Amino acid sequence: MKQPTVALHPNVSRALLTEDQIRERIRELGAQISRDYAGRNLTLVCILKGSVIFMSDLMRELTLPCTVDFMRLSSYAGKESTGVVRVMLDLGETAEGRDILVVEDIIDTGLTLSYLMQNLKTRNPRSLEICAFLDKPECRKVQVRAKYVGFQIPNEFVVGYGLDYNEEYRNLPYVGILKPPQA
Ligand code: IMP
Ligand code: MG
Numbered sequence: 001m002k003q004p005t006v007a008l009h010p011n012v013s014r015a016l017l018t019e020d021q022i023r024e025r026i027r028e029l030g031a032q033i034s035r036d037y038a039g040r041n042l043t044l045v046c047i048l049k050g051s052v053i054f055m056s057d058l059m060r061e062l063t064l065p066c067t068v069d070f071m072r073l074s075s076y077a078g079k080e081s082t083g084v085v086r087v088m089l090d091l092g093e094t095a096e097g098r099d100i101l102v103v104e105d106i107i108d109t110g111l112t113l114s115y116l117m118q119n120l121k122t123r124n125p126r127s128l129e130i131c132a133f134l135d136k137p138e139c140r141k142v143q144v145r146a147k148y149v150g151f152q153i154p155n156e157f158v159v160g161y162g163l164d165y166n167e168e169y170r171n172l173p174y175v176g177i178l179k180p181p182q183a
Contacts, residue, residue, distance in 0.1 A: 009160075009169065012176035016158055017151060019173050025150050026054075029131065033101070033148060041065050043098045047116070048089065049170070050105030053162035054133040054150070056101065069093050070123020075112050085115040095123040097162040101148075104160050106134040110144040117144070134158070134175070 008015060021161060033042070035046060042064050046055040048071065072089035102118060107113055120128055131148035138155045153175075159165050160172030170179070 014148040017175040100125040
């Protein structure tokens with residue numbers, strides 16, 4: 001069935017990824033993860049807040065027994081990474097001996113995930129991998145290896161489908177490029 005066209009938010013210059021493209025890709029990711037972890041129990045670690053929508057769509061595509069947990073990290077103010085990562089909310093359950101899949105909205109400089117992976121490794125999980133919805137490879141300051149990536153995108157500041165600018169736009173159902181601030 002053809003989707004009705006969603007009117008673009010006035011502060012968005014164009015849609016980079018449509019709802020249809022996102023749904024299709026998440027189906028593929030779900031199938032791939034379900035195959036790779038067949039016979040295991042997966043613990044999805046959702047990185048708040050940007051990953052909530054991605055995580056909730058992704059987990060419904062998994063055919064595995066899985067549990068979810070949440071972490072909140074902070075390294076951003078507005079559009080710039082500060083490089084200093086702080087744990088604002090930690091896991092509720094132990095990571096020891098578990099197959100952990102970190103679900104992140106976007107990899108930009110890589111600083112957040114690089115810090116997080118070092119942190120989680122010390123807790124002795126059985127396995128530890130990353131599933132990132134978006135990846136901006138041009139922006140990397142430190143190397144991060146994500147086993148699963150939804151889409152590689154150019155170096156643009158994007159919002160929607162969970163991603164924000166100063167806490168706004170998370171509810172847009174598509175991923176859009178934010179217009180430059182009006183003078
Ligand atoms: P990194 O530490 O630079 O890789 O930043 C990762 C975090 O920055 C993500 O989890 C997002 O919250 C945020 N971020 C990076 N790029 C964007 C963007 O284009 N739009 C919205 N948030 C972004
Ligand atoms: Mg984030």
